[in-house]
Amino acid sequence: MTHRFDSIDVVREGLRSVDYLADDSIAGVAFLADRLEKPVLIEGPAGTGKTQLAKSIAEMSGARLIRLQCYEGLDEAKALYEWNYKKQLLRIQVESSEGDAEWTEIQDDIFSDEFLLPRPLLEAITADDPVVLLIDEVDRVELETEALLLEILSDYQVSIPELGTIEAKQIPLVFLTSNNTRELSEALKRRCLFLHLDYPSLEREKEIVLTKVPEISENLADQVARIVRSIRQLELKKHPSISETLDWARTLVLLGIENIDESDAVDTVHLLLKYRSDIEKAIKDFTANSAAHFEASQAS
Numbered sequence: 001m002t003h004r005f006d007s008i009d010v011v012r013e014g015l016r017s018v019d020y021l022a023d024d025s026i027a028g029v030a031f032l033a034d035r036l037e038k039p040v041l042i043e044g045p046a047g048t049g050k051t052q053l054a055k056s057i058a059e060m061s062g063a064r065l066i067r068l069q070c071y072e073g074l075d076e077a078k079a080l081y082e083w084n085y086k087k088q089l090l091r092i093q094v095e096s097s098e099g100d101a102e103w104t105e106i107q108d109d110i111f112s113d114e115f116l117l118p119r120p121l122l123e124a125i126t127a128d129d130p131v132v133l134l135i136d137e138v139d140r141v142e143l144e145t146e147a148l149l150l151e152i153l154s155d156y157q158v159s160i161p162e163l164g165t166i167e168a169k170q171i172p173l174v175f176l177t178s179n180n181t182r183e184l185s186e187a188l189k190r191r192c193l194f195l196h197l198d199y200p201s202l203e204r205e206k207e208i209v210l211t212k213v214p215e216i217s218e219n220l221a222d223q224v225a226r227i228v229r230s231i232r233q234l235e236l237k238k239h240p241s242i243s244e245t246l247d248w249a250r251t252l253v254l255l256g257i258e259n260i261d262e263s264d265a266v267d268t269v270h271l272l273l274k275y276r277s278d279i280e281k282a283i284k285d286f287t288a289n290s291a292a293h294f295e296a297s298q299a300s
């Protein structure tokens with residue numbers, strides 16, 4: 001059995017090389033997923049790097065990313081495979097116009113590989129090349145579809161009534177993400193390694209900002225990370241995610257701000273928060289704790 005990663009450090013450094021900053025628990029789970037050949041279920045608030053982790057693992061390991069974006073109403077035909085009806089109909093027309101073909105012959109013909117449209121799950125299982133399968137936002141599908149996923153992730157095989165059983169040529173590295181809009185089944189959770197992605201530590205978020213917004217100064221990145229962290233401590237409807245931190249950082253750079261003062265923060269806070277009531281709370285907090293938040297600007 002060949003493994004993709006030699007050590008947890010290799011995973012962490014590989015992720016860093018594609019600009020994804022992982023802590024030990026993230027790198028550790030990815031390492032184990034590969035060794036144990038188990039899918040990883042990543043859960044956590046929006047914008048904490050769940051989807052990006054799967055993409056970055058694919059990128060760093062040179063694997064092809066196959067993504068199944070989940071939504072309510074996603075069914076087998078879109079997740080696994082469907083028959084190409086148009087092509088089948090055409091073939092039936094041609095064969096029946098030629099006259100001599102038996103129906104059973106036609107049937108064998110049109111339910112063959114040639115007429116199969118593989119969807120992401122089948123595609124991932126039958127791939128010859130290394131693949132990372134991302135099953136994104138799995139909490140959005142209905143329970144039946146979840147059961148189908150579980151079946152495939154347990155056996156790595158797909159049974160197609162007209163064709164027989166198709167077994168995986170290799171076990172893909174699988175990441176499922178969930179925003180926790182509903183509880184997933186115990187069975188699915190049992191099958192997977194679990195990774196809870198929360199907002200990063202102050203240090204890691206600062207590093208993410210420095211990596212993703214290279215024009216920013218260390219001083220500004222530090223202020224950004226600190227202020228975002230203190231906003232996350234407020235009781236809000238929706239806390240700022242990493243993407244919003246990055247948007248804010250880019251905006252501050254564009255505006256030529258080097259030290260964030262209270263009025264800069266008030267003017268740009270809508271990049272971090274999307275609810276009016278949250279914005280109001282944050283602004284109140286800026287004023288109340290002005291000295292603590294905006295120390296750097298007052299010092300300069």
Ligand SMILES: Nc1ncnc2c1ncn2[C@@H]1O[C@H](COP(=O)(O)OP(=O)(O)O)[C@@H](O)[C@H]1O
Pocket residue numbers: 019020021022045046047048049050051052053177208212242243246
């Ligand atoms: N650990 C990280 N290192 C670098 N960038 C990150 C990291 N986590 C999140 N990001 C950034 O945040 C963005 C949002 O992450 P995403 O994976 O879409 O969130 P989620 O899927 O959890 O909602 C990513 O596109 C990436 O730019």
Ligand SMILES: [Mg+2]
Pocket residue numbers: 047050051052136177
């Ligand atoms: Mg996502």
